[in-house]
Amino acid sequence: MNILAIDTSTEACSAALLRDDGAIFHEFEIAPRQHNRLLVEMMDQVLTASAVEKSMLSYCAFSNGPGAFTGIRIAAAQAQGIGLALNIPLVPVSTLAVLAQVCMDRTEYRNTLVALDARMQELYWAVYHRGSNDCAELVGTERLSAISEVVIDSAIEFGGGHGWIDSLRESAAFPVDAGLLPDARSLLKLATKAINQGLSVEASQISINYLRNQVAEKARR
Numbered sequence: 001m002n003i004l005a006i007d008t009s010t011e012a013c014s015a016a017l018l019r020d021d022g023a024i025f026h027e028f029e030i031a032p033r034q035h036n037r038l039l040v041e042m043m044d045q046v047l048t049a050s051a052v053e054k055s056m057l058s059y060c061a062f063s064n065g066p067g068a069f070t071g072i073r074i075a076a077a078q079a080q081g082i083g084l085a086l087n088i089p090l091v092p093v094s095t096l097a098v099l100a101q102v103c104m105d106r107t108e109y110r111n112t113l114v115a116l117d118a119r120m121q122e123l124y125w126a127v128y129h130r131g132s133n134d135c136a137e138l139v140g141t142e143r144l145s146a147i148s149e150v151v152i153d154s155a156i157e158f159g160g161g162h163g164w165i166d167s168l169r170e171s172a173a174f175p176v177d178a179g180l181l182p183d184a185r186s187l188l189k190l191a192t193k194a195i196n197q198g199l200s201v202e203a204s205q206i207s208i209n210y211l212r213n214q215v216a217e218k219a220r221r
Contacts, residue, residue, distance in 0.1 A: 001058035009067030015042035016184035061091035061191030065209035083203025100128035100136035115163025
């Protein structure tokens with residue numbers, strides 16, 4: 001199967017394609033407020049590099065939040081458009097899960113606390129464990145809370161994401177990389193697992209995970 005993955009949920013924009021022979025093609029750039037233009041270019045680039053026609057795609061995966069409001073909707077809209085046009089299933093994956101997967105792909109740590117800046121002195125955050133096939137698995141729930149309410153468990157070995165501001169980093173007795181951002185290449189690994197578990201959805205049924213107010217908004221067609 002050929003899987004296209006896209007992420008625009010932070011200041012980073014990325015696209016990746018897993019070809020049915022296992023080869024991966026990838027584009028990534030940190031470019032705030034340029035996602036609309038860049039994402040289309042990146043999708044074209046990975047399709048061209050892989051020699052995969054758009055009509056040959058089996059699935060389209062995307063980061064569905066939490067994260068930047070506009071960015072999340074850009075990826076959701078592109079994915080939904082592809083799904084409807086090609087009549088293929090979509091694979092929505094949590095942005096925090098993708099960030100945790102980035103941490104695990106780049107380090108050997110097993111327990112990671114990822115955090116993204118939600119503004120207004122709040123963070124989106126969650127703890128993930130390295131599970132089967134080295135895939136990030138959620139421990140507990142994803143949360144939106146004040147910085148002072150983030151719970152750093154003794155089992156945490158690593159922290160990642162730009163939510164790790166100075167005051168939070170001071171309380172960490174483990175390595176932290178606040179420069180790590182979600183990446184479509186890591187999204188591919190989680191999307192493949194979700195597909196194998198039968199968790200893909202029809203294009204008309206995708207949702208956006210804002211976390212704020214604990215609601216998921218149905219993406220508009």
